[in-house]
Amino acid sequence: MTQTILSASTQLAGVSEAEARQTAELYLADKFSNKYRATNGFYGNGHWYFLVRVYNAAGELGNAVGKIQVDAVSGNVIALTNEQSETIQAISHLLTAETKQEIARDEQGYVLRQYAQGVATRWLSDHLTMHFSATDALFVPLDPPLWQLSIRFRLPQTGEIKPLGVLDVNALTGEVAPLSRKQIRTIQERVHAIIRHHNLIML
Secondary structure: OOOOOOOHHHHOOOOOHHHHHHHHHHHHHHHOOOOEEEEEEEEEOOEEEEEEEEEOOOOOEEEEEEEEEEEOOOOOEOOOOHHHHHHHHHHHHHHHHHHOOOOOEOOOOOEOHHHHHHHHHHHHHHHOOOOEEEEEEEEEOOOOOEEEEEEEEEEOOOEEEOOOOEEEEEOOOOOEEOOOHHHHHHHHHHHHHHHHHOOOOOO
């Protein structure tokens, strides 16, 4: 007996991948600019999923800056939330700044929240372990202004443990205000204590 295996696109009662991509790119052009493209499409759970990429100054498609979905039956784009839109624009700005070897800044001249989060996470990885990261950036209008970020620890076995402290990034220069050795030791001891108390894992 011959068995025919249909591709995901031929099983759909609605739009094809090409049609979904075109719809997604029209949506991105209307919301942002015509430099954005929907790429790497795949089908699942009644939707077409695409990575959002943007052309850089050299006319090349850069790294993914977000994701977008299209309903495979109706052909309608699942509208991006305000947070998703802001993230896509911020990451696009970050990538553009990197190609120019500049720091990505907002309209007021402050380093972007995503940039601050990135440099803070790299600092934590260098001085603690790669399982630490910086999240929940809060702008603090001091002199100089800064981004205050929560320190978290995450492993598949433990899930997310936060907050374990804060790490500051200068909002004008993008420089991290380093933690002292005592602060680092306190964070490490706190993580160990939480894990032991809840019998999560043994480090």
